[in-house]
Amino acid sequence: MIRFSVSLKKRGLVIPAMPGGYGLPPVAFTIGGAATGHPDLIMYGIAPGLAVPSLENAFSVVKERWPFPNFEFSDQVLAGYDVRFRDVSRSDLLHRTMVLTRAFNLQKKFSQTPLLQVLWPDENGVFPHESGCDAGVAACQRIKGLRN
Template identity: 30%
Template sequence: MRDIDDVLRRQERIIDTIGWAVTYVLPTDDGTVTTAPFAYTVGLTAHDCPELITAGLPPEVAHSLLNDLARRVYDQAERFTHGQRLNDLIAGYDAIIIDGPPTDELLPGLAISRYGRDQVRLQQMVWPDQQGRFPWDHGYRFDPRTQPLIGRL
Protein backbone atom coordinates (compact mmCIF):
# COMPACT_ATOMS: atom_id res chain seq x y z
CA MET A 1 0.00 0.00 0.00
CA ARG A 2 1.31 3.41 -0.93
CA ASP A 3 2.17 5.89 1.74
CA ILE A 4 -0.42 8.69 2.13
CA ASP A 5 2.29 11.30 1.54
CA ASP A 6 2.99 9.71 -1.87
CA VAL A 7 -0.71 9.77 -2.68
CA LEU A 8 -0.99 13.44 -1.72
CA ARG A 9 2.14 14.39 -3.71
CA ARG A 10 0.81 12.59 -6.79
CA GLN A 11 -2.58 14.24 -6.34
CA GLU A 12 -0.92 17.66 -6.04
CA ARG A 13 1.01 17.10 -9.30
CA ILE A 14 -2.18 16.09 -11.11
CA ILE A 15 -4.10 19.11 -9.78
CA ASP A 16 -1.22 21.42 -10.75
CA THR A 17 -1.20 19.93 -14.26
CA ILE A 18 -4.88 19.65 -15.17
CA GLY A 19 -6.77 21.49 -12.41
CA TRP A 20 -8.33 18.55 -10.57
CA ALA A 21 -7.71 14.93 -9.64
CA VAL A 22 -10.11 12.02 -9.27
CA THR A 23 -9.97 9.89 -6.13
CA TYR A 24 -11.60 6.46 -6.01
CA VAL A 25 -12.72 4.92 -2.72
CA LEU A 26 -13.06 1.15 -2.60
CA PRO A 27 -15.84 -0.55 -0.66
CA THR A 28 -15.25 -1.62 2.89
CA ASP A 29 -16.99 -4.26 4.93
CA ASP A 30 -17.08 -3.62 8.65
CA GLY A 31 -18.96 -6.85 9.31
CA THR A 32 -22.42 -5.28 9.31
CA VAL A 33 -22.63 -2.90 6.36
CA THR A 34 -20.80 -2.90 3.05
CA THR A 35 -20.30 0.56 1.59
CA ALA A 36 -20.49 1.26 -2.12
CA PRO A 37 -17.45 2.27 -4.14
CA PHE A 38 -17.39 5.94 -5.06
CA ALA A 39 -15.19 8.47 -6.78
CA TYR A 40 -14.87 12.22 -6.44
CA THR A 41 -12.87 15.15 -7.71
CA VAL A 42 -10.38 17.18 -5.72
CA GLY A 43 -9.35 20.59 -7.01
CA LEU A 44 -12.54 22.26 -8.23
CA THR A 45 -13.14 23.89 -4.83
CA ALA A 46 -10.08 26.08 -5.45
CA HIS A 47 -11.96 27.54 -8.43
CA ASP A 48 -15.14 28.15 -6.41
CA CYS A 49 -16.90 25.15 -7.95
CA PRO A 50 -18.46 22.12 -6.30
CA GLU A 51 -16.47 18.91 -6.26
CA LEU A 52 -18.11 16.16 -8.30
CA ILE A 53 -18.93 12.73 -6.93
CA THR A 54 -20.51 9.51 -8.18
CA ALA A 55 -21.11 6.13 -6.57
CA GLY A 56 -21.55 2.48 -7.48
CA LEU A 57 -19.59 2.43 -10.71
CA PRO A 58 -16.40 0.55 -11.65
CA PRO A 59 -13.25 2.68 -11.18
CA GLU A 60 -12.55 3.18 -14.90
CA VAL A 61 -16.12 4.26 -15.63
CA ALA A 62 -16.37 6.60 -12.63
CA HIS A 63 -12.97 8.12 -13.43
CA SER A 64 -13.89 8.73 -17.07
CA LEU A 65 -17.30 10.26 -16.30
CA LEU A 66 -15.95 12.54 -13.58
CA ASN A 67 -13.09 13.66 -15.82
CA ASP A 68 -15.60 14.48 -18.57
CA LEU A 69 -17.70 16.54 -16.15
CA ALA A 70 -14.71 18.23 -14.49
CA ARG A 71 -13.30 19.16 -17.90
CA ARG A 72 -16.60 20.88 -18.70
CA VAL A 73 -16.47 22.78 -15.40
CA TYR A 74 -12.76 23.65 -15.44
CA ASP A 75 -12.05 24.14 -19.16
CA GLN A 76 -15.42 25.38 -20.41
CA ALA A 77 -16.74 27.18 -17.29
CA GLU A 78 -19.92 25.08 -17.42
CA ARG A 79 -21.97 25.07 -14.22
CA PHE A 80 -24.42 22.34 -13.30
CA THR A 81 -27.64 22.88 -11.37
CA HIS A 82 -29.56 20.64 -9.00
CA GLY A 83 -31.85 18.39 -11.04
CA GLN A 84 -30.08 19.07 -14.34
CA ARG A 85 -30.36 16.21 -16.84
CA LEU A 86 -27.29 15.43 -18.89
CA ASN A 87 -28.06 13.55 -22.08
CA ASP A 88 -24.54 13.73 -23.49
CA LEU A 89 -22.55 11.94 -20.78
CA ILE A 90 -23.62 8.27 -20.84
CA ALA A 91 -24.39 6.84 -24.28
CA GLY A 92 -28.11 6.09 -24.56
CA TYR A 93 -29.00 7.32 -21.05
CA ASP A 94 -29.54 10.52 -19.13
CA ALA A 95 -27.64 11.27 -15.95
CA ILE A 96 -28.87 13.73 -13.34
CA ILE A 97 -26.90 16.15 -11.16
CA ILE A 98 -27.99 16.56 -7.55
CA ASP A 99 -26.60 18.86 -4.87
CA GLY A 100 -26.04 17.82 -1.29
CA PRO A 101 -23.64 17.67 1.62
CA PRO A 102 -21.08 14.95 2.29
CA THR A 103 -22.58 11.91 3.99
CA ASP A 104 -21.14 9.02 5.97
CA GLU A 105 -21.37 6.86 2.81
CA LEU A 106 -20.07 9.53 0.42
CA LEU A 107 -17.35 11.44 2.22
CA PRO A 108 -14.79 13.19 -0.01
CA GLY A 109 -12.07 12.97 2.63
CA LEU A 110 -9.12 14.27 0.60
CA ALA A 111 -11.12 17.29 -0.62
CA ILE A 112 -12.24 18.05 2.92
CA SER A 113 -8.72 17.69 4.32
CA ARG A 114 -7.38 19.99 1.58
CA TYR A 115 -10.03 22.76 1.72
CA GLY A 116 -11.99 22.26 4.96
CA ARG A 117 -15.46 20.79 5.40
CA ASP A 118 -17.13 24.21 5.35
CA GLN A 119 -15.60 25.03 1.94
CA VAL A 120 -16.39 21.81 0.05
CA ARG A 121 -19.66 21.77 -1.88
CA LEU A 122 -20.75 18.62 -3.72
CA GLN A 123 -22.66 17.74 -6.84
CA GLN A 124 -23.39 14.09 -7.51
CA MET A 125 -23.74 12.55 -10.95
CA VAL A 126 -26.55 10.00 -10.55
CA TRP A 127 -26.87 7.24 -13.16
CA PRO A 128 -29.99 5.30 -14.11
CA ASP A 129 -30.75 1.59 -14.37
CA GLN A 130 -31.16 -0.02 -17.81
CA GLN A 131 -34.78 1.18 -18.00
CA GLY A 132 -33.76 4.80 -17.37
CA ARG A 133 -35.08 4.87 -13.80
CA PHE A 134 -33.21 6.64 -11.01
CA PRO A 135 -32.84 5.64 -7.34
CA TRP A 136 -35.81 7.81 -6.34
CA ASP A 137 -38.06 6.30 -9.05
CA HIS A 138 -40.47 3.44 -8.38
CA GLY A 139 -39.08 0.20 -9.78
CA TYR A 140 -35.41 1.22 -9.75
CA ARG A 141 -33.61 -2.05 -10.40
CA PHE A 142 -30.74 -1.76 -7.94
CA ASP A 143 -30.54 -1.94 -4.17
CA PRO A 144 -30.33 1.63 -2.71
CA ARG A 145 -26.93 0.75 -1.22
CA THR A 146 -25.57 0.34 -4.77
CA GLN A 147 -25.72 4.09 -5.38
CA PRO A 148 -25.98 6.08 -2.12
CA LEU A 149 -27.09 9.67 -2.60
CA ILE A 150 -26.02 12.99 -1.10
CA GLY A 151 -29.52 14.39 -1.61
CA ARG A 152 -32.82 13.92 -3.36
CA LEU A 153 -34.37 15.31 -6.46
Protein backbone atom coordinates in the same frame (compact mmCIF):
# COMPACT_ATOMS: atom_id res chain seq x y z
CA MET B 1 -0.50 14.74 -0.54
CA ILE B 2 2.52 15.84 -2.61
CA ARG B 3 1.40 13.74 -5.59
CA PHE B 4 -2.06 15.27 -5.38
CA SER B 5 -0.60 18.79 -5.29
CA VAL B 6 1.60 18.15 -8.34
CA SER B 7 -1.29 16.60 -10.27
CA LEU B 8 -3.60 19.46 -9.28
CA LYS B 9 -1.14 22.04 -10.54
CA LYS B 10 -0.63 20.10 -13.77
CA ARG B 11 -4.23 19.08 -14.55
CA GLY B 12 -6.35 21.08 -12.12
CA LEU B 13 -8.27 18.00 -11.00
CA VAL B 14 -7.58 14.68 -9.29
CA ILE B 15 -10.07 11.80 -9.29
CA PRO B 16 -9.46 9.10 -6.68
CA ALA B 17 -11.59 5.98 -7.18
CA MET B 18 -12.17 3.01 -4.87
CA PRO B 19 -13.56 -0.35 -5.99
CA GLY B 20 -15.85 -0.78 -2.98
CA GLY B 21 -16.07 -3.75 -0.69
CA TYR B 22 -17.07 -4.58 2.86
CA GLY B 23 -20.65 -3.68 2.00
CA LEU B 24 -19.73 -0.33 0.42
CA PRO B 25 -20.30 0.44 -3.27
CA PRO B 26 -17.52 1.65 -5.56
CA VAL B 27 -16.98 5.41 -5.30
CA ALA B 28 -15.04 8.06 -7.21
CA PHE B 29 -14.82 11.77 -6.50
CA THR B 30 -13.01 14.89 -7.61
CA ILE B 31 -10.49 16.96 -5.72
CA GLY B 32 -9.77 20.40 -7.11
CA GLY B 33 -13.12 21.60 -8.36
CA ALA B 34 -13.33 24.11 -5.56
CA ALA B 35 -9.97 25.60 -6.54
CA THR B 36 -11.41 26.42 -9.98
CA GLY B 37 -14.64 27.89 -8.60
CA HIS B 38 -16.69 24.82 -9.53
CA PRO B 39 -18.30 22.10 -7.43
CA ASP B 40 -16.51 18.89 -6.62
CA LEU B 41 -18.30 15.74 -7.79
CA ILE B 42 -18.92 12.28 -6.34
CA MET B 43 -20.25 9.17 -8.07
CA TYR B 44 -21.26 5.90 -6.38
CA GLY B 45 -21.83 2.43 -7.76
CA ILE B 46 -19.70 2.60 -10.93
CA ALA B 47 -16.44 0.63 -11.25
CA PRO B 48 -13.33 2.86 -11.15
CA GLY B 49 -12.41 2.17 -14.79
CA LEU B 50 -15.68 3.75 -15.94
CA ALA B 51 -16.19 6.20 -13.07
CA VAL B 52 -12.96 8.16 -13.62
CA PRO B 53 -13.59 9.04 -17.29
CA SER B 54 -17.27 9.65 -16.46
CA LEU B 55 -16.30 12.17 -13.77
CA GLU B 56 -13.86 13.83 -16.17
CA ASN B 57 -16.77 14.23 -18.61
CA ALA B 58 -19.07 15.41 -15.82
CA PHE B 59 -16.55 18.01 -14.70
CA SER B 60 -16.35 19.33 -18.27
CA VAL B 61 -20.15 19.70 -18.26
CA VAL B 62 -20.05 21.50 -14.92
CA LYS B 63 -17.32 23.87 -16.12
CA GLU B 64 -19.42 24.79 -19.18
CA ARG B 65 -22.84 25.07 -17.53
CA TRP B 66 -22.42 25.84 -13.81
CA PRO B 67 -24.48 27.08 -12.02
CA PHE B 68 -27.54 25.03 -12.83
CA PRO B 69 -30.61 23.76 -10.95
CA ASN B 70 -30.68 20.68 -8.72
CA PHE B 71 -31.19 17.45 -10.71
CA GLU B 72 -29.89 19.07 -13.91
CA PHE B 73 -29.32 16.40 -16.57
CA SER B 74 -26.61 15.71 -19.13
CA ASP B 75 -26.18 13.12 -21.86
CA GLN B 76 -22.44 13.84 -22.16
CA VAL B 77 -21.16 11.96 -19.11
CA LEU B 78 -21.95 8.24 -19.27
CA ALA B 79 -22.15 6.73 -22.76
CA GLY B 80 -25.72 5.78 -23.65
CA TYR B 81 -27.30 7.25 -20.50
CA ASP B 82 -28.41 10.57 -19.12
CA VAL B 83 -27.10 11.49 -15.69
CA ARG B 84 -28.40 13.98 -13.17
CA PHE B 85 -26.48 16.23 -10.79
CA ARG B 86 -27.80 16.37 -7.20
CA ASP B 87 -26.70 18.96 -4.64
CA VAL B 88 -25.42 17.34 -1.48
CA SER B 89 -23.96 18.82 1.66
CA ARG B 90 -20.44 17.82 2.57
CA SER B 91 -21.78 17.01 6.02
CA ASP B 92 -24.09 14.42 4.40
CA LEU B 93 -21.02 12.55 3.24
CA LEU B 94 -19.98 10.74 6.36
CA HIS B 95 -17.96 8.46 4.12
CA ARG B 96 -14.29 7.60 4.44
CA THR B 97 -13.50 8.52 0.84
CA MET B 98 -14.42 12.18 1.27
CA VAL B 99 -11.71 12.76 3.86
CA LEU B 100 -9.14 13.80 1.24
CA THR B 101 -11.49 16.18 -0.53
CA ARG B 102 -12.55 17.73 2.74
CA ALA B 103 -8.96 18.09 3.94
CA PHE B 104 -7.91 19.68 0.65
CA ASN B 105 -10.84 22.07 0.57
CA LEU B 106 -10.42 23.13 4.19
CA GLN B 107 -6.73 23.70 3.61
CA LYS B 108 -7.52 25.89 0.59
CA LYS B 109 -10.45 27.57 2.38
CA PHE B 110 -13.00 26.40 -0.20
CA SER B 111 -15.12 24.30 2.15
CA GLN B 112 -18.31 26.18 1.23
CA THR B 113 -18.06 25.23 -2.45
CA PRO B 114 -20.97 23.06 -3.60
CA LEU B 115 -20.67 19.31 -3.95
CA LEU B 116 -22.69 17.45 -6.58
CA GLN B 117 -23.50 13.76 -6.71
CA VAL B 118 -23.63 12.37 -10.24
CA LEU B 119 -26.67 10.07 -10.37
CA TRP B 120 -27.14 7.42 -13.05
CA PRO B 121 -30.38 5.60 -13.96
CA ASP B 122 -31.41 1.97 -13.92
CA GLU B 123 -31.81 0.05 -17.21
CA ASN B 124 -35.26 1.61 -17.69
CA GLY B 125 -33.95 5.17 -17.35
CA VAL B 126 -35.39 5.68 -13.84
CA PHE B 127 -33.18 7.60 -11.40
CA PRO B 128 -32.68 6.73 -7.71
CA HIS B 129 -34.75 9.72 -6.53
CA GLU B 130 -37.69 8.68 -8.73
CA SER B 131 -40.31 6.09 -7.87
CA GLY B 132 -39.90 2.76 -9.63
CA CYS B 133 -36.09 2.80 -9.70
CA ASP B 134 -34.47 -0.63 -9.42
CA ALA B 135 -33.77 -1.20 -5.72
CA GLY B 136 -30.15 -2.27 -6.31
CA VAL B 137 -29.36 0.81 -8.41
CA ALA B 138 -30.96 3.09 -5.83
CA ALA B 139 -29.22 1.38 -2.89
CA CYS B 140 -25.69 1.63 -4.31
CA GLN B 141 -26.12 5.39 -4.88
CA ARG B 142 -27.79 6.17 -1.56
CA ILE B 143 -26.12 8.67 0.76
CA LYS B 144 -27.04 8.09 4.38
CA GLY B 145 -29.43 10.78 5.55
CA LEU B 146 -30.53 11.83 2.06
CA ARG B 147 -33.79 10.63 0.60
CA ASN B 148 -33.27 9.03 -2.82
